[in-house]
Amino acid sequence: MATKTRENPVAVESDSVTRESILLGAARLFRHHGYAATTLREVADAAGIKAGSIYYHFESKEQILAEVLDKGILSVIEAVRQRVEALPPDAKARDKLAAAIEGHLWGLLHHGDFTSANIRIYGQIPLAAKNRHRKIRREYADYWDALLDEALRRGELRPDIGTTISRLFVIGALNWTVEWYNPQKGSFEDFVKQITTIVFDGTFVKE
Amino acid sequence: MATKTRENPVAVESDSVTRESILLGAARLFRHHGYAATTLREVADAAGIKAGSIYYHFESKEQILAEVLDKGILSVIEAVRQRVEALPPDAKARDKLAAAIEGHLWGLLHHGDFTSANIRIYGQIPLAAKNRHRKIRREYADYWDALLDEALRRGELRPDIGTTISRLFVIGALNWTVEWYNPQKGSFEDFVKQITTIVFDGTFVKE
DNA sequence: GTCTATACCTCGATAGAC
DNA sequence: GTCTATCGAGGTATAGAC
Numbered sequence: 067m068a069t070k071t072r073e074n075p076v077a078v079e080s081d082s083v084t085r086e087s088i089l090l091g092a093a094r095l096f097r098h099h100g101y102a103a104t105t106l107r108e109v110a111d112a113a114g115i116k117a118g119s120i121y122y123h124f125e126s127k128e129q130i131l132a133e134v135l136d137k138g139i140l141s142v143i144e145a146v147r148q149r150v151e152a153l154p155p156d157a158k159a160r161d162k163l164a165a166a167i168e169g170h171l172w173g174l175l176h177h178g179d180f181t182s183a184n185i186r187i188y189g190q191i192p193l194a195a196k197n198r199h200r201k202i203r204r205e206y207a208d209y210w211d212a213l214l215d216e217a218l219r220r221g222e223l224r225p226d227i228g229t230t231i232s233r234l235f236v237i238g239a240l241n242w243t244v245e246w247y248n249p250q251k252g253s254f255e256d257f258v259k260q261i262t263t264i265v266f267d268g269t270f271v272k273e
Numbered sequence: 274m275a276t277k278t279r280e281n282p283v284a285v286e287s288d289s290v291t292r293e294s295i296l297l298g299a300a301r302l303f304r305h306h307g308y309a310a311t312t313l314r315e316v317a318d319a320a321g322i323k324a325g326s327i328y329y330h331f332e333s334k335e336q337i338l339a340e341v342l343d344k345g346i347l348s349v350i351e352a353v354r355q356r357v358e359a360l361p362p363d364a365k366a367r368d369k370l371a372a373a374i375e376g377h378l379w380g381l382l383h384h385g386d387f388t389s390a391n392i393r394i395y396g397q398i399p400l401a402a403k404n405r406h407r408k409i410r411r412e413y414a415d416y417w418d419a420l421l422d423e424a425l426r427r428g429e430l431r432p433d434i435g436t437t438i439s440r441l442f443v444i445g446a447l448n449w450t451v452e453w454y455n456p457q458k459g460s461f462e463d464f465v466k467q468i469t470t471i472v473f474d475g476t477f478v479k480e
Numbered sequence: 481g482t483c484t485a486t487a488c489c490t491c492g493a494t495a496g497a498c
Numbered sequence: 499g500t501c502t503a504t505c506g507a508g509g510t511a512t513a514g515a516c
Binding site (some may be wrong): 097098099100101102103160182186187189190217221222223224225226227228231232234235236238239241242243245246257260261263264265266267268269270271272 | 304305306307308309310367393394396397424428429430431432433434435438439441442443445446448449450452453464467468470471472473474475476477478479
Binding site (some may be wrong): 105106107117118120121126127 | 490491492493494495
């Protein structure tokens with residue numbers, strides 16, 4: 067991930083170890099206590115420094131929030147894109163969506179502090195932070211809508227359910243798994259398989 | 274809802290208008306800003322009184338939190354029980370679960386500030402508050418597990434997916450609808466029908 | 481039952497030494 | 499690059515008048 071704060075011509079690197087450590091600690095604290103309840107003294111503590119030192123790396127608490135939110139959604143987007151684009155363009159919609167689901171779950175669950183923080187606190191952050199983050203969320207939603215529209219055109223998706231409601235329901239359901247997924251109760255692969263089955267074919271047996 | 278703070282023999286009524294107004298305002302503020310970020314001055318403002326006056330009705334901010342959380346989940350539990358128990362005991366599992374889904378969505382979406390506050394902030398509240406609220410959550414989960422187990426025994430539910438994972442996935446997905454449901458885009462009945470279809474039979478057409 | 485006034489605490493952020 | 503010290507603002511909660 068390249069920095070946004072400086073624009074050096076060569077080898078951009080504001081990613082010091084301390085900086086990353088601040089972000090990770092902040093993500094974990096935001097996830098479990100919320101944004102407002104998390105103090106910069108706690109964040110500093112988690113990173114092994116004192117509160118004042120944070121301001122060498124970040125301009126404000128809100129800037130930390132912005133980067134935590136971005137890291138969360140970008141983890142997911144990157145994993146999804148990677149898997150979907152590995153398929154041939156004419157692959158079946160079912161296979162593309164399965165790849166998207168697997169990618170979404172992988173990014174979500176392998177960066178749990180960032181993704182859970184994003185999901186949990188997005189509805190509660192200052193309006194300015196929300197506005198800044200809205201665009202990337204919109205882009206990710208559009209990506210899914212395109213996948214679902216394609217599936218609908220090919221006759222693979224139920225025509226009696228709108229693609230918008232499908233997308234909202236499915237992404238919401240997937241996102242919430244970060245609240246209850248337990249890696250000790252079976253492999254990630256099995257988990258993905260079960261979730262994908264429910265999303266595609268439901269919980270009931272076919273008649 | 275009867276009060277918990279007093280135990281009068283007859284006609285328990287600590288539910289003054291002001292008290293209810295404080296709870297509703299607090300629920301809305303908790304929902305949109307989180308628990309820690311919400312100040313008692315704001316809660317008082319929403320109720321049309323001054324901050325100090327809150328302490329005539331509540332012992333502390335945490336007591337307000339506890340009552341908001343309870344109201345949220347109890348709205349849902351009551352609606353679900355009502356609908357399921359209106360069916361004959363030998364009704365098909367599919368019908369019982371449809372009733373449970375409809376009840377869950379009804380309670381959830383008709384008390385949005387309380388239910389959304391509950392869902393959004395549960396992961397972020399002080400540990401003491403979490404411990405106090407855990408029991409009722411467990412009871413509601415057990416209720417669903419019993420419904421799903423019955424459906425499985427009757428051969429209506431997919432045997433290749435555990436009832437625990439089904440319950441976690443379905444309740445999580447239903448809960449998240451409070452974040453995006455828009456009553457202006459179609460009737461509640463249609464909404465329930467579409468959600469129920471996805472949960473039972475999935476998003477794809479049957480082969 | 482609600483008010484005003486205030487005690488006491490902790491927050492985000494800044495300044496300047498090292 | 500991190501520290502200590504501190505500012506001003508705003509938090510929960512309490513006390514006592516009305």
